[in-house]
Amino acid sequence: MRFQLTSEQGALRGAMRGALRRTAGAGSWGPVAPRGGAADGHSPAPLGGAAEPGASPPRLDRELWRTLGELGFFSLRLPEADGGAGLGLAEAVLVFEEAGRALVPGPLVATHLAAGEVPGAAEGEVVVAAADGRLVEWLQEADVVRPGAEGAVPMKSVDPLTPLHRVPAPARTDPVAVLLTAAEQLGTAGRACELAVQHARAREQFGQPIGAFQAVKHLCAQMLVRVEVARAAVYAAAVTAERADIAAARLLADEAAVRGARDCLQVHGGMGFTWECEVHLLLKRAWVRSERGGGGTESEELLAADLMA
Structure with a gap:
């Protein structure tokens, strides 16, 4: 079985990468500036703490969301008769990989999965939030909240660009949501590798590149x-x-994203922790994604059960 991309898939990935680069360049969002960070300018506490009273959450860029809708990001897997592109899961993975590479903020997975069911979601006119495991992302910015997010309470997120709420009971995990999360993690891991190599070639020490x-x-x-x-x-x-394949992909993508971003920080040294550099944002986003759907434990248990069977 061949897993090489077709020419159409390669064109789709290239077009999405170019569109996201142009959107970032237009100033609506970008990977370097503290887009909607903590109100006091400092990075928030690690994932798991309660939110500070009166803290200002980041605001979702609605212009960006409509642009994604125009690009067909949310309607990609809808049938052509319903206004979609009629493509499959493989193509969705490619565009989510590019979104992870570009650190696109917002409840991308929840809105993508709601396209076709929630009016306006496919066009980027409606933002949808859903509980994923015990977490809900961007709850306060959502126009539609799917069942399962009842009783969610705000919490501080390690990623200043991903406001979080915690629900008292874990929600059911959608395998497609897990795979799309893995695709985002893959994009982040690839970007971290690129940044590390670029810096290793450019940064000199003792008269030679640190690479x-x-x-x-x-x-x-x-x-x-x-x-x-x-x-x-x-x-x-x-x-x-x-x-089982999705569970394995999730575990490998989580490791590639988290460990890759940590190693990229090491290559950049102290510079990687500053707002002028996007590396710390890659790590923070990877940390948050790794907690979706109950974290890697659920995938490990699923793989173990599959092996025992």
Whole structure:
């Protein structure tokens, strides 16, 4: 079985990457500036704490959301008769990978899954929030909230661009949501690898690029290996749509994103923690995504059950 992209799939990925780059360049959002960060200018407490009273949550860019709707981001898998592109899960994975690479904020997965059911969601006119495991992202900015988010309470998020609420009882995890999350993680991991290599080539120390030093070479090489292994798993899961394959892809993509962003921080040194650099945002977003759907534990248990069967 071949997993190479078709020419149409490659064109789709390239078009989405270019469109997101142009949108960021237009000033509606961008990967470097603290887009809607904490009100006091400091990064918030780690995931899990209660939200501070009176804290100002970030606001979702509605212009960006409508642009995504015009691009067909949310209606990609809808039949052509219903105004969609009539494409499949493999193509959806490609566009979500690009969204993860570009750090696009907002409840992308929830709105994409609601297209065709919630009027206006496919066009980007309506923002949809849904409980994923114990978390709900962007609840206060949502126009429509799916069942399961009742009783959600605000909490502080490690990612200043992803406001979170916690629900008292875990919601059912949708396998497609897990796969699309893995695709976002894959995009973030790929971007972290690119940034690390670029910096290792440009930054000089002791009269030579830091990429010439063996320790930095090893970090970059390990990042690339994790990205490509995760890519193969995510693309394969998009073809088979088997729950076990999706669980494996999720675990590999989480590892590639979190470890890759941490290693990228190491390559950048102290610069990586500043607002002038996007690396810390890659890590924070990867941390938040890794908690969706109950975290990796659910995927590990599913894989264990599949092996025992």
